[in-house]
Amino acid sequence: MAFLGSSEIVDLALKILSKYPLCDYCLGRHFASIGYGISNKERGRTLKTMLFMEAHRLARDNLEEGVRRLRMLSTCGYNPASKFLEKMGYNKPESKPCYICGDALNPKRFIEISSKIAEQLKEYEFRDFLVGAKVPVEVREREDAIYSEYMITTGEDIKEDITREIGLLIQKELGRDIEYKTPEIVILVDIFSEVFEIQVNPLFIYGRYRKLRKDIPQTPWLCRECWGRGCIKCNYSGREYPESISELIGGPAVEYFEAVDFKFHGAGREDVDAVVLGSGRPFVLELKHPRKRFLELKILEEKINREAAGKIEVQDLRYSSRRELRILKTSSPLVSKTYEATVEFENEVDEENLRKITTDMNNIVVEQWTPTRVLKRRADKLRRKKLYYVEAEKIGPKIVKFRIKAQGGLYVKELIDGDNGRTRPNVMELLGNKPIMIQLSVLDVENIEEN
Ligand SMILES: [Zn+2]
Ligand SMILES: [Zn+2]
Numbered sequence: 001m002a003f004l005g006s007s008e009i010v011d012l013a014l015k016i017l018s019k020y021p022l023c024d025y026c027l028g029r030h031f032a033s034i035g036y037g038i039s040n041k042e043r044g045r046t047l048k049t050m051l052f053m054e055a056h057r058l059a060r061d062n063l064e065e066g067v068r069r070l071r072m073l074s075t076c077g078y079n080p081a082s083k084f085l086e087k088m089g090y091n092k093p094e095s096k097p098c099y100i101c102g103d104a105l106n107p108k109r110f111i112e113i114s115s116k117i118a119e120q121l122k123e124y125e126f127r128d129f130l131v132g133a134k135v136p137v138e139v140r141e142r143e144d145a146i147y148s149e150y151m152i153t154t155g156e157d158i159k160e161d162i163t164r165e166i167g168l169l170i171q172k173e174l175g176r177d178i179e180y181k182t183p184e185i186v187i188l189v190d191i192f193s194e195v196f197e198i199q200v201n202p203l204f205i206y207g208r209y210r211k212l213r214k215d216i217p218q219t220p221w222l223c224r225e226c227w228g229r230g231c232i233k234c235n236y237s238g239r240e241y242p243e244s245i246s247e248l249i250g251g252p253a254v255e256y257f258e259a260v261d262f263k264f265h266g267a268g269r270e271d272v273d274a275v276v277l278g279s280g281r282p283f284v285l286e287l288k289h290p291r292k293r294f295l296e297l298k299i300l301e302e303k304i305n306r307e308a309a310g311k312i313e314v315q316d317l318r319y320s321s322r323r324e325l326r327i328l329k330t331s332s333p334l335v336s337k338t339y340e341a342t343v344e345f346e347n348e349v350d351e352e353n354l355r356k357i358t359t360d361m362n363n364i365v366v367e368q369w370t371p372t373r374v375l376k377r378r379a380d381k382l383r384r385k386k387l388y389y390v391e392a393e394k395i396g397p398k399i400v401k402f403r404i405k406a407q408g409g410l411y412v413k414e415l416i417d418g419d420n421g422r423t424r425p426n427v428m429e430l431l432g433n434k435p436i437m438i439q440l441s442v443l444d445v446e447n448i449e450e451n
Contacts, residue, residue: 004031004154009047010047012030012150013027013047013048013051014069015150016146016150017051018072020099020146021072021075021076021095021096021097022044022098023044023076023098023100023105023106024042024043024045024048025044025105025106025161026040026098026143026158027044027047027048028040028042028043028045028047029043029044029155029158029160029161030147030152030155031047031154031155032160033156034154039164040156041107048073049080052070052073052081052084055069055070056084067085067088067090070085071093074092074093074095075093075094075096076095076098077095077103082095100142100143100146101158101192102139102192104192105158105161105162105165105191107165109191110191111169113166113189113191113194114170115169115173117166117170117187117189117196118169118170118174120198121174121187122174124185124198125290125291125293126176126185126200127177127179127293128176128177128178128179128183129167129176129178129187130180130185130186130187131163131167131186131187132163132189133162133189134188134189135158135159135162136192139158139192140158143155143157143158163189166187166191182201182322184201184293185198185200185201186199200288202263202286202287202288202289202290202322203257203259203286203287203293204286204321204322204324204325205253205284205285205297205300205317205318205319205320206283206285206316206319206320206328207285207318208279208280208281208282208283208314209249209266209281209312209313209314210277210278210280210281210313210314210315211270211274211276211281211311211442212275212277212310212313213275213310213311214272214274214275215241215272215273216241216243216244216245216272216312217240217272218244218245218246218264218269219244219245219246219264220239220246221239221240221241221244221272222238222240223239224240226238241272245264245266246262246264246266248304248307248308248311249264249283249285249314250262250263250264252300252303253287253304256292256295257290258290259287259290260288261287261288261289262286262287263286263288264283264285264286265283265284265325265328265329266281266283267281267282267283267328267331267335267408268281268335268337268408268445269281270442274442275440275442276441276442277340277441277442277443278338278442278443278444278445279444279445280315280445281442282445283328284320284325284328297317297318297319301315334407335407335445335446336386336388336405336407336446337406337407337410337442337444337446338405338442338444339402339405339412339440339441339442340402340403340440340441340443341404341412341416341438341440341441342400342401342402342438342439343400343416343435343437344396344398344399344437344438345398345399345431345435346398346433346434346436347398347433347434348398349398349399349400349431349433350432350433351394353431353432355392356430357392357427357431358389358390358391358392360425361389361427362390363386363387363388363389364387364425365385366385366387366423366424366425367423367424368382368383368410368411368415368419368424369422370422371411371413371419371423372420372422383409385407385410386407386410387404387405387406387407387410387415388405388406389404389405390402390403390427391403391404402416403443408445411423413438414426415427416428416435416438417434417435417438
């Protein structure tokens with residue numbers, strides 16, 4: 001069907017209504033792409049009015065056909081036709097529910113459910129939202145069947161009517177915007193059973209943490225004996241370490257934003273016994289189902305730093321996005337990290353060999369099999385990571401302070417002790433001296449930039 005003239009539209013509406021009683025929305029929706037800035041309800045109602053005018057005129061020449069059409073219009077809830085029939089002395093026929101939607105689409109129901117939704121939404125801080133609709137399969141099948149029976153190419157999905165009507169009502173009541181790409185809140189409406197569900201999209205916060213003390217893992221670490229059930233060894237806590245960085249940051253944030261839960265995403269992670277100094281390690285905190293969205297992050301920063309005093313510190317908190325989280329996750333193997341390692345060796349350190357290390361370990365690729373200490377948790381595979389430099393300063397006969405800059409993901413402890421030759425080259429082999437104690441701190445994690 002290329003072009004529909006107005007009389008063709010009215011003829012088509014007549015054919016459809018003669019077979020299927022339809023409400024204003026469902027009739028108008030067949031012609032949704034024709035005419036701009038009007039609702040399907042207006043379209044449907046207008047078509048019925050035009051049919052009514054024709055029926056009225058027809059009733060003078062061809063009473064039988066005129067009355068048939070008036071009864072048809074009356075059946076699908078067009079009141080002027082019912083009144084006119086009564087005036088002419090006919091009984092008005094019983095009106096039938098809409099063949100497609102069963103009259104679920106009606107202004108009264110839209111207003112009722114919208115005001116219930118708006119009432120619940122008042123508990124949340126948000127700028128924008130989106131309405132989605134759940135439509136029973138059989139409703140969609142009936143609609144599709146009519147569209148194909150009459151070769152309708154100007155129609156739209158019944159979902160559009162539901163989301164448009166409810167979206168506009170909520171927008172009017174609360175004064176918030178409708179946002180299609182990244183709405184803060186999504187409302188899923190089932191107008192057929194009159195239920196709805198509010199989905200609050202997560203809030204993302206970017207920041208950097210410094211870890212001031214050893215023995216705090218980044219994420220909760222379950223007890224190795226009981227795997228969280230609780231046993232004598234862990235004093236029935238189920239944990240290897242009582243605290244984690246993610247909880248020290250996420251806990252206060254959940255409270256502050258009245259969220260339900262959180263997920264912590266670090267740009268890589270350090271060993272549990274390493275500290276993180278310098279400008280700290282970037283992270284993105286994802287807050288689930290937050291009631292608040294526009295709070296002062298400086299206050300959260302102070303709250304976290306106060307509650308975790310002496311353990312960790314956060315800084316540079318700012319609002320972030322899912323997009324930035326994706327960048328953080330994919331770029332983390334690419335960022336470089338600077339470590340400081342204080343190492344005590346078995347024997348006195350040879351300064352000549354030490355100098356050789358700083359020249360030999362300059363801008364090279366280190367080959368590293370999965371460290372023995374993590375083999376239980378990770379697959380054994382060969383990694384090749386860039387080592388930018390190793391600086392060394394002898395601070396005692398057997399003690400050296402190293403400064404090491406490497407690509408993210410390089411295991412620094414193994415770079416020093418060689419892990420039985422599984423990491424090559426390594427400090428132990430080049431120095432010909434065995435490390436007996438290694439103390440590691442992360443000095444810097446190269447910034448990720450939003451672009
Ligand atoms: Zn309908
Ligand atoms: Zn345990």
